[in-house]
Amino acid sequence: MASTLPTLRLILASNSPRRRQLLTDLGLHYEVRLQEVDESFPPTLRRAEVAEYLAAHKAEAYRAGLAPDEVVLTADTIVCLDDDVLNKPADEAEAIAMLTRLQGRTHDVYTGVCLLTGTGHRVVFSDQTRVYFRSLTPAEIEFYVRQYQPLDKAGAYGAQDWIGMVAVTKLEGSYFNVMGLPVHRVWTELEKLGLARLS
Template identity: 80%
Template sequence: MISSDFRPRLVLASNSPRRRQLLTELGLTYELRLREVDESFPTHLVRAEVAEYLAAHKADAYATDLAPDELVITADTIVCLDNDVLNKPADEAEAVQMLQRLQGRAHDVYTGVCLLHGDGRRVVFSDQTGVHFRPLSLPEIEHYVHQYRPLDKAGAYGAQDWIGMVAVTRLEGSYFNVMGLPVHRVWEELVKLGAVAV
């Protein structure tokens, strides 16, 4: 057991209720700290590079405010169809278009995570999950978008809600990664940093 006197205080910098839920279910105590961060990225980056860049970029926004005994957790989830990054849709019409592209196909979900310690230590990593969608009709897609309004979700869908139940036929990798946080990797890295009891 690592003495709690030496464990950093965790800060979650995320608007995502799914990430809050997952950290809470891990049994972690954390402070929520939010600010607006630009989510654009250099166009030469692809796939996991995009997710890791955005997670690290978000952490940078908190770097100067962290106390020496704090550790901030930031994350970004993207959906990739071939080499196209499908981020959060701007409106319902774009959400429908995204889901029309994804239906009947396999795609990849990447979540990048950055753990930034107040003493300057930084760990950046990502996890990948393959997701298979069955073919969906336009009425099914429109029902989901209008009823569930997935405008805050990469790729315009949440695996944990209605469309995940009716459309996802197979996952290759972590389900929690698709929800927005690869908790198995987060736990492993927090242990290495001495941030949780082991």
């Protein structure tokens, strides 16, 4: 595999503007490639297992279309309150309900990542961040949901949004993991593939 390392091309299989920005900020060159993938998971899975399962499941959907010199990066972020997985809300009402449950509590954010090369080499990992939310008023929650429409975000919030500035009092772990990509882990794995280099 060493002979192919310098020529690998990175494919980001994500529509998330936050993941795109994080890879760009790392100085990585990549192509975005998208396709619809079912995001359901077995109910027996818990916490990090869910994030890793979904990331790997997404990557498998791209396997057949990968060239030998390509590596696809897929990721999935979930919010866990106790053992309940809070995925993307279906509508404003569900977003308000999720944030009402999260306010005044501590929850965990897991992001699973899969790197799959066109030659079949696969790495799956996840990272965990504990997030502390202060108590919020119903008016604050409704303002955030109506103004920011966080329906594309696990747990119905983005740490980089207004609510992250006013509600998150402490983080234990990577802030970027909460944004959707544990970039410190991603960089390390891409280094092994020859894709992350100082220029």
